[in-house]
Amino acid sequence: MLSNFVPLASPDINETDINRVVDVLKSGMLVQGENVGLLENFFSDYLGAEHASALSNGTSTLHLALITLGIGPGDEVIVPAFSYVATANVVELVGAKCIFVDIDENTFNIDVNKIKEAITPNTKAIIPVHEFGLACDIESVMNIAKEHNLYVVEDAACALGATQNNKKVGTFGDFGSFSLHPRKSITSGEGGILTTNNADYSAKIRILRNHGIEMQDGKMEFVEAGYNYRMTDFQAALAHSQIQRLDHILTLKQTLADVYLSEIKNPKITLPVVPEGRNHTWQTFHVLIDDSLKQSEVLEFLRNNKIGANYGAQCIPAMKYYADKYKLDYKEKFPNAYRAYSKGVAVPLYEKLTEDTVYKISQILNTI
Structure with missing residues (x-):
């Protein structure tokens, strides 16, 4: 019935997108330049988030969110038992313990009715996933988090544009994490965006993504043992071009x-x-x-x-x-x-x- 093989996914990259990338390559300014700023501004405006930081992928976004929140050994983080494994991997990377919660079979999202029973005195955060692009019941997650004084890091890797009651996901919790992998609606090849409404969190993310550098009086100071989690400017140009559509x-x-x-x-x-x-x-x-x-x-x-x-x-x-x-x-x-x-x-x-x-x-x- 089908004349040609239909792949599971295929990114839609047109000539305009390619030309934007070529322009950056010709400029010689390849890392974290003008286009990174344009992409970050788009996410902030589109989502209604105060701050957006472009990072190297949608795993580094989750990783830096947990580090910024001070989550580490001895802490527990609630994650859905069904997700891409990176959701749990970042908990392991900071030395914390994953507490798995089953999903609602109809939506493939975390079953909010099972979260409270997973909370212990060691629980510090919840990472709800908006699986496959469908907003989870993030309002209920936030109510539980508020009641128990827990952080919330939204894994919205698949869900750019998803909403609950007309509010976009990635703006409910302490952080919202988005992926720009080729299977997503918008791609930079590899890339991620981390959103927050907390200025202090945003400042720390920007330091951590760039080797721990903070500019002080026009000079670089290495104030953290940071990471190289920057996005290149040609990746940002590719994503920023597509995101207009x-x-x-x-x-x-x-x-x-x-x-x-x-x-x-x-x-x-x-x-x-x-x-x-x-x-x-x-x-x-x-x-x-x-x-x-x-x-x-x-x-x-x-x-x-x-x-x-x-x-x-x-x-x-x-x-x-x-x-x-x-x-x-x-x-x-x-x-x-x-x-x-x-x-x-x-x-x-x-x-x-x-x-x-x-x-x-x-x-x-x-x-x-």
């Missing part, structure tokens, strides 16, 4: 998602749910297959039918490092996360696709 991209993705939602009618496939008061930015269109089907066989079937597909994210406690360290009965403790990992299928959804192609993919899914 962001609203169009998100609208088109919603149109394509609507085709899937209306045309997939296979009773063996469960479609994603978007709760009232929230919107989905569709970084991934992620479905669940029922127990009569094997994930590996479904993925092979789709690839044989020229459809790029994969599982969506990890049940983190089931990954070898976390299974060996924490020794949790993840199938029993996190059944929804494990099911999303073992029965989830991500299918193509990005702005270079046509409605006709998505319709054809839907019909193939209906034959499984």
